[in-house]
Amino acid sequence: MAITYKVRYKNHCTPQEQILTGGRWYLDSDCGRKLTGDAETSATLSGSGTYDNYQAISATPTTALTGKDFAYIKNIGATDGTTEDVLITLDGSNYLILLSLGESFASEIHTDAQLQVKTASGTSAIEYFVET
Amino acid sequence: MATGNPEARRVIFSSYVIPTYSIEGEETSIRHTEFNSTVGKTLGSKGVATINKDQWGDGWTSFAHQGAYWEDMSDNWELLGETWSGELEITTTLANHQLVDNSISDDLAFLYIKNTGDSNNCKVSLTGSSGDAFIIIPPGASVHLRGDGTNLDCNDVFVQSNTSTTTIEWIIAKTP
Numbered sequence: 001m002a003i004t005y006k007v008r009y010k011n012h013c014t015p016q017e018q019i020l021t022g023g024r025w026y027l028d029s030d031c032g033r034k035l036t037g038d039a040e041t042s043a044t045l046s047g048s049g050t051y052d053n054y055q056a057i058s059a060t061p062t063t064a065l066t067g068k069d070f071a072y073i074k075n076i077g078a079t080d081g082t083t084e085d086v087l088i089t090l091d092g093s094n095y096l097i098l099l100s101l102g103e104s105f106a107s108e109i110h111t112d113a114q115l116q117v118k119t120a121s122g123t124s125a126i127e128y129f130v131e132t
Numbered sequence: 133m134a135t136g137n138p139e140a141r142r143v144i145f146s147s148y149v150i151p152t153y154s155i156e157g158e159e160t161s162i163r164h165t166e167f168n169s170t171v172g173k174t175l176g177s178k179g180v181a182t183i184n185k186d187q188w189g190d191g192w193t194s195f196a197h198q199g200a201y202w203e204d205m206s207d208n209w210e211l212l213g214e215t216w217s218g219e220l221e222i223t224t225t226l227a228n229h230q231l232v233d234n235s236i237s238d239d240l241a242f243l244y245i246k247n248t249g250d251s252n253n254c255k256v257s258l259t260g261s262s263g264d265a266f267i268i269i270p271p272g273a274s275v276h277l278r279g280d281g282t283n284l285d286c287n288d289v290f291v292q293s294n295t296s297t298t299t300i301e302w303i304i305a306k307t308p
Binding site for chain 2: 002003004005006007008009010011012013014015016017018019020021023025028029030031032033035036037038039040041042043048049050051072074087090091094095096097098099100102103104105106107108109110112113127129131
């Protein structure tokens with residue numbers, strides 16, 4: 001029996017604008033609608049992946065993860081209460097993606113990506129799932 | 133439009149991830165799908181990104197692209213064969229598809245890209261035309277991210293199709 005691993009994922013966003021300070025938020029008039037993408041990974045995944053529900057993060061980058069086809073990383077905050085923003089790099093050097101507490105990044109990625117995570121300063125923690 | 137009226141702008145965003153595995157039966161070719169037992173649950177999150185109420189231009193969303201307004205074009209409107217569809221067709225040449233003009237060097241606050249094509253993947257570089265397009269967006273999928281607020285600029289984002297062409301819609305917003 002053939003076993004196939006896939007990740008179905010959805011990234012959704014709702015742009016909003018506020019006409020009066022402190023007033024009600026409306027759907028942004030420039031966009032006009034909510035935006036959603038919903039699909040399975042296009043890559044053929046060969047394994048069940050790696051999941052960790054708690055990894056402590058500091059200003060020292062994590063060990064690089066390479067050869068991955070899909071990555072999900074969520075800033076869950078450390079158990080000691082520290083909740084620094086988390087920075088992600090896909091190339092091992094440019095930390096360009098920011099996650100505040102409770103936010104996540106979920107995307108199919110190229111297997112040449114060199115995935116690493118750190119904080120600008122202080123500590124936090126992440127939940128992550130990667131699959132090859 | 134993009135400048136003027138709003139007192140504030142923000143984007144509420146969320147992700148929802150379902151790791152699965154499926155088994156195809158030997159005789160019936162019926163595929164049974166269930167949770168990947170490594171995770172055993174769904175994953176996800178919600179967040180809010182505050183963006184600048186006065187964006188860098190109409191093209192901050194593909195829905196209000198400069199291509200939607202004939203007065204912003206270099207062509208005469210009567211010579212154009214079709215109206216702006218809200219989607220941009222991209223090819224395999226990364227350097228040809230910078231999402232904003234190179235003069236827009238504002239820090240990127242929020243990026244959303246959806247591959248609205250049917251068959252080819254969209255690839256995204258966050259490090260310029262000579263950078264690596266490590267983010268992959270299959271047809272129908274999307275990606276969103278917040279910039280680090282310093283190093284990732286709006287004009288750093290380039291996109292390409294992995295084969296032939298595909299189409300995208302997007303939001304690319306600068307920081308307050």
